[in-house]
Amino acid sequence: GAGVSQSPSNKVTEKGKDVELRCDPISGHTALYWYRQSLGQGLEFLIYFQGNSAPDKSGLPSDRFSAERTGGSVSTLTIQRTQQEDSAVYLCASSLGLAVAYNEQFFGPGTRLTVL
Amino acid sequence: TQLLEQSPQFLSIQEGENLTVYCNSSSVFSSLQWYRQEPGEGPVLLVTVVTGGEVKKLKRLTFQFGDARKDSSLHITAAQPGDTGLYLCAGKPRAGGTSYGKLTFGQGTILTVHP
Numbered sequence: 172g173a174g175v176s177q178s179p180s181n182k183v184t185e186k187g188k189d190v191e192l193r194c195d196p197i198s199g200h201t202a203l204y205w206y207r208q209s210l211g212q213g214l215e216f217l218i219y220f221q222g223n224s225a226p227d228k229s230g231l232p233s234d235r236f237s238a239e240r241t242g243g244s245v246s247t248l249t250i251q252r253t254q255q256e257d258s259a260v261y262l263c264a265s266s267l268g269l270a271v272a273y274n275e276q277f278f279g280p281g282t283r284l285t286v287l
Numbered sequence: 288t289q290l291l292e293q294s295p296q297f298l299s300i301q302e303g304e305n306l307t308v309y310c311n312s313s314s315v316f317s318s319l320q321w322y323r324q325e326p327g328e329g330p331v332l333l334v335t336v337v338t339g340g341e342v343k344k345l346k347r348l349t350f351q352f353g354d355a356r357k358d359s360s361l362h363i364t365a366a367q368p369g370d371t372g373l374y375l376c377a378g379k380p381r382a383g384g385t386s387y388g389k390l391t392f393g394q395g396t397i398l399t400v401h402p
Contacts, residue, residue: 175329202388204388204390206392212394212395213293213375213392213393213394213395214330214375214377214390214392215392216389216390216391216392219388219389221388226385226386226387226388227385227386227388227389229386229389230389262329262330264329269387269388270382274318274335274379275320275332275335276330276332276390277329277332278328278329278330278331279329280327280328280329281328281329
């Protein structure tokens, strides 16, 4: 597709279960970003990738959160032993690169995660 | 840690009124972006400002970057119901270092324009 896609669009899980969220960036975009957004609020940075490398993981809330990117394309955000406070919309974005001239981030529609 | 304070958090106005949203920080950014987000969708970039003092206009929207590159404003003239949405500012750190790819977002301004 032409845009960033994310799956699933909605995920309801029970506390303590693991979840995997997937992001397919725009083809050719080297940079990929994960954010978390609570209802009507700003975006909380989680992690970004340049290629398959994640130079800055400082935004991951705890060691229950991890992310990987393979082949410079698809990325997966994994949350282990989910907690109710993990409930949020998880947004993925991609950009051509990191330099300002190429840094317009194109966002996917997000995955709404609900932890019961 | 870079923080962006965005205000006001909520804005409810009548069609035809003017409004300004502010984004302030104690940190210097290499650039600042403004996004608009509608329910159920991801944010969409409106503009990027790079140079201190820069002013950019997008139809009825005027964006300004502070001289010191620490703050920005979004001014909407003669607001329309179609302007309703969540407006977000986001700052990019200076080049170099592992945080270069990290965007810091403000808390957002929920704008409602009533017909």
